[in-house]
Amino acid sequence: MGLDDIWHWLIVLVIVLLIFGTSKLRNAGSDIGAAVRNFKKAMKEDADAAKEAKDGGVERLQADAPVAEAAKDAAKPQDHAP
Numbered sequence: 001m002g003l004d005d006i007w008h009w010l011i012v013l014v015i016v017l018l019i020f021g022t023s024k025l026r027n028a029g030s031d032i033g034a035a036v037r038n039f040k041k042a043m044k045e046d047a048d049a050a051k052e053a054k055d056g057g058v059e060r061l062q063a064d065a066p067v068a069e070a071a072k073d074a075a076k077p078q079d080h081a082p
Helices: 006-075
Strands: none
16 A cells, blocks of 8 residues: 555545544635635736836836936036126
8 A cells, every 4th residue: 555546545535534524624725725816916916016116117217317417417517697
């Protein structure tokens, strides 16, 4: 009776069902399913946030360009007539 024998796993399944009962196993299964769904949702939100941060960085650089040009203009000496 090895670990790959079908009868071994059927006996283990029957013992688990007798110990825990079907309602506890059903609740455990639904809890695990909910945890997997929440994990996938969080991973998708993290990927979306990273994509937005990446895209937002490009926009931020483009928005800073006019400010940099204005700083250059302000640093140029200006002729003031007395």
